[in-house]
Amino acid sequence: MEAAASSDQYRSSSSSAGSPSAPAAASTNRRYYFPRPGRPVSFEDSPDWGDDITAAPSSSSIHLASLASSAYPSPSPSIPEPSASAPAFRERKVAGAALVWKELIVSVRDRRRAVKGSSGYALPGTLTVVMGPARSGKSTLLRAIAGRMHGAERVYGEVFVNGVKSPLPYGSYGYVDRDDVLIESLTVREMLYYSALLQLPGVFSSKKPVVDDAIAAMSLGDYADKLIGGHCFNKRLPTGERRRVSIARELVMRPHVLFIDEPLYHLDSVSALLLMVTLKKLASTGCTVIFTMYQSSTEVFGLFDRICLLSNGNTLFFGETLACLQHFSNAGFPCPIMQSPSDHFLRAINTDFDRIIAMCKNLQVLTG
Numbered sequence: 373m374e375a376a377a378s379s380d381q382y383r384s385s386s387s388s389a390g391s392p393s394a395p396a397a398a399s400t401n402r403r404y405y406f407p408r409p410g411r412p413v414s415f416e417d418s419p420d421w422g423d424d425i426t427a428a429p430s431s432s433s434i435h436l437a438s439l440a441s442s443a444y445p446s447p448s449p450s451i452p453e454p455s456a457s458a459p460a461f462r463e464r465k466v467a468g469a470a471l472v473w474k475e476l477i478v479s480v481r482d483r484r485r486a487v488k489g490s491s492g493y494a495l496p497g498t499l500t501v502v503m504g505p506a507r508s509g510k511s512t513l514l515r516a517i518a519g520r521m522h523g524a525e526r527v528y529g530e531v532f533v534n535g536v537k538s539p540l541p542y543g544s545y546g547y548v549d550r551d552d553v554l555i556e557s558l559t560v561r562e563m564l565y566y567s568a569l570l571q572l573p574g575v576f577s578s579k580k581p582v583v584d585d586a587i588a589a590m591s592l593g594d595y596a597d598k599l600i601g602g603h604c605f606n607k608r609l610p611t612g613e614r615r616r617v618s619i620a621r622e623l624v625m626r627p628h629v630l631f632i633d634e635p636l637y638h639l640d641s642v643s644a645l646l647l648m649v650t651l652k653k654l655a656s657t658g659c660t661v662i663f664t665m666y667q668s669s670t671e672v673f674g675l676f677d678r679i680c681l682l683s684n685g686n687t688l689f690f691g692e693t694l695a696c697l698q699h700f701s702n703a704g705f706p707c708p709i710m711q712s713p714s715d716h717f718l719r720a721i722n723t724d725f726d727r728i729i730a731m732c733k734n735l736q737v738l739t740g
C-alpha cells in the first residue's frame with residue numbers, strides 16, 4: 373500500500389498567490405511516502421473562456437476507461453463512455469479531469485481512521501456528491517482526493533488524474549471551503565479581479581475577461597458591482613450570493629476540477645436549488661465538480677450524477693444516484709414516496725435516529 377501523504381504542497385489556486393511550497397522532507401517512517409514526479413498529468417487543451425467551441429469533453433474519459441478496466445474495480449459494471457449525442461455548448465469549454473480514487477484511507481490523530489478504504493470516480497461534465505451524516509468523513513475524503521491534508525493526517529491509497537497516478541497539479545483545481553472568506557470592503561467584481569491579480573500571471577488588462585466569465589458562470593451579473601459587505605457594513609450580500617462569489621473566486625483560475633465543501637451550507641431551499649442549477653450548468657461546460665453535502669431536497673438530489681455515501685468513514689455505496697435508490701430498495705429499504713432520497717438514505721444508515729426515536733418515546737411516557 374502506498375500513500376499520497378502531503379501537507380498542502382499541491383494547494384489550490386485560492387490558498388496561495390505564490391507557487392506551491394516545496395515537498396516536505398522524506399519521512400524516516402517508510403509506511404508512507406511523498407509522491408515522486410512521474411508522468412505528467414495531461415489535460416485536454418483548455419481553450420480560453422469565450423472561445424467558440426462545440427465539443428463536450430472526451431479523451432480524458434477514455435484515459436479513465438482504460439485505467440478502470442485494468443486497475444480499478446468499479447462498483448458499477450463499467451464507466452460509461454461519453455455520449456456521442458452530448459449537447460453542444462457554446463459558452464466556454466473546460467477540460468475536465470477524470471478522477472479516480474482507490475482504497476483511500478485517511479488516518480487522523482491517534483491513528484483513528486476518518487476514511488476507511490473509499491473508492492470512486494468523478495468524470496468531466498458531471499456532479500459527484502459525497503454524502504453522509506455528520507462526522508462521517510465527507511470533508512476528510514474530499515481533502516484527501518484534492519491532496520490537501522493537514523499536518524497530522526496520513527493518506528493511504530491511490531488517486532489517478534486522467535489515468536496518471538498523481539496528485540492534482542497546482543492550479544489545475546479549485547477548492548472552496550465551507551466558510552466564505554471574502555473581503556467585505558470590495559464589490560464582487562473587485563474581489564474577483566483582486567483574486568485574479570494574485571493568482572494569474574500576465575498583465576492587468578488580461579484579467580478582465582476571466583473575471584467577467586467567472587461572474588457569468590456563477591450568474592452573479594446582478595450583484596457584480598454590489599459591495600460584499602458584512603460586519604461593519606450595513607448592507608451584506610445574501611448568503612447564497614456570497615457562496616457564489618467564493619466559487620467564482622476559484623473559477624478565475626479556470627480549474628479542471630472544482631471541489632466544494634458543503635456548497636449549500638446555510639442556504640435556504642430556493643437559494644440551494646439555484647446554486648445547484650448553476651453548478652450543473654458549470655459542469656455541463658466540461659468541469660469535473662465534486663462536493664460534500666449533508667442532505668438535500670428531492671429537486672437538488674435529482675441534479676446529482678453520482679453519489680458516494682459515507683457512514684462512519686465507510687463507503688456504503690458509490691455509483692449513479694438512480695442505482696443508489698435501487699440498491700437501498702434491493703436491501704429492503706425502498707424510498708417512500710414523498711420522501712427526499714437523501715433523507716431516506718441518511719435515516720437508513722444513521723443509527724442516531726433510533727436513539728432519537730427512543731428519546732421521543734421516553735418523553736411521551738414522561739409527559740403522559
Ligand SMILES: Nc1ncnc2c1ncn2[C@@H]1O[C@H](COP(=O)(O)OP(=O)(O)OP(=O)(O)O)[C@@H](O)[C@H]1O
Binds near residue numbers: 524
Ligand atoms: N485532523 C484531524 N484530527 C482529528 N480528527 C479529525 C481530523 N480530521 C477529521 N477528524 C475526525 O474525523 C471525523 C470525520 O470528520 P469530517 O470533518 O471529515 O466529517 P464530515 O462528514 O465532513 O462532518 P461534518 O459534516 O460534521 O463536518 C470526525 O470525527 C472528525 O473529528
